[in-house]
Amino acid sequence: MNSLSSYGWNDDLFQLKQISQYKHLFHGRVTAVNKTNYEVIAERGRLLCELAGNVLYGRPSSELPCTGDWIIFQPFDDNKGIIVDILPRKHTLYRKKSGTVSDRQAIASHVDKAFIVQSLDANFSIRRTERFMVQIVEGNIQPILVLTKSDLSFNRRQIDESLKHMGHQMPIFFTSILLPETILPLRESIKRGETIVFVGSSGVGKSSLINALCGRTVLTTSEISKSSGKGRHTSTRREMVLMEDNGILIDTPGVREFGLASDSSETLATIFEVSDFAESCRFEDCKHVDEPGCKVIEAVNNGLLELDVYNSYLKLRKESWYFSASEYEKRKRDKSFAKISEEAKRLKKR
Ligand SMILES: Nc1nc2c(ncn2[C@@H]2O[C@H](COP(=O)(O)OP(=O)(O)OP(=O)(O)O)[C@@H](O)[C@H]2O)c(=O)[nH]1
Ligand SMILES: [Mg+2]
Ligand SMILES: [Zn+2]
Known part of the structure; x- marks a missing residue:
């Protein structure tokens, strides 16, 4: 029992x-x-x-x-x-199903926190971090950034610099499975009964980290490889593991693409810190692209908002608009299809 x-x-x-x-x-x-x-x-x-x-x-x-x-x-x-x-879901992480325009896929539900796992080698990408973070916040889940393989050499200054606009929005942990003292603070941050989903590309060390947190081998990880360092898709399913006297951890297989699956305009404006500027735009419905009196564009020109960050904001916003527009179209189609079949049934009964 x-x-x-x-x-x-x-x-x-x-x-x-x-x-x-x-x-x-x-x-x-x-x-x-x-x-x-x-x-x-x-x-x-x-x-x-x-x-x-x-x-x-x-x-x-x-x-x-x-x-x-x-x-x-x-x-x-x-x-x-x-x-x-x-039971109705509350905190669920979705992503866009790959190869579709408007279908979403549930990755994990009843989740309190999501660990965005990235390794401190060539894998580290701030753009990928932003993408994960948007979808996590949309799911009403607390994001946490975990940077793995800190035993390898990496440029700390460069990492800090690229995280400037996100750093204060979520806790960041530097970990290595070879250095137990880096695992301990992460373990202590997990409360009993709390559910955590691990997301990130293949090969970044999600399953290895779960093993380290549990203090024993509960999941298969890839062999230590001296080759490219690229992932090999070792984990193939989303699997739940129980930490002794602690949290519930959900491992996921690394995915190549993690498309946005919601209309995330507001979340995007908050995460990318565009909202404060946007409030003073001349037009209330300003899209911050080329409108006169746009304070967001002004902030980019004045160097208050980095161009890369602004471009990333526009790109993700476009993606999320595209998803929700296609989803809306699909729902409309489904509805009219349902109407037609209702009508057909009625005619048949006559
Ligand atoms: N040097 C070093 N290697 C690590 C560390 N963590 C994991 N690795 C290695 O990274 C490789 C990939 O680890 P996995 O845990 O299988 O990666 P994953 O994210 O679960 O990958 P998928 O299951 O394919 O999504 C393995 O060879 C691990 O030994 C670390 O902290 N330091
Ligand atoms: Mg794995
Ligand atoms: Zn504007």
């Missing part, structure tokens, strides 16, 4: 469960998603679950269970179950 409180079960979730028509059944948390089933931890232990038809149909794929979701299940056999309901 285990206590689900170490997996984050609390009063708020209990209240959410009461809304479900299946509140009399058992609850559990999805610890990993496989092709045809879900791994779930429940009071009775570990289970393999499948989805009931009513959960599967009529839901976009982004709303099917993901790692971190709390679900309600009907047990059968010793360690099997059917998922009959999903």
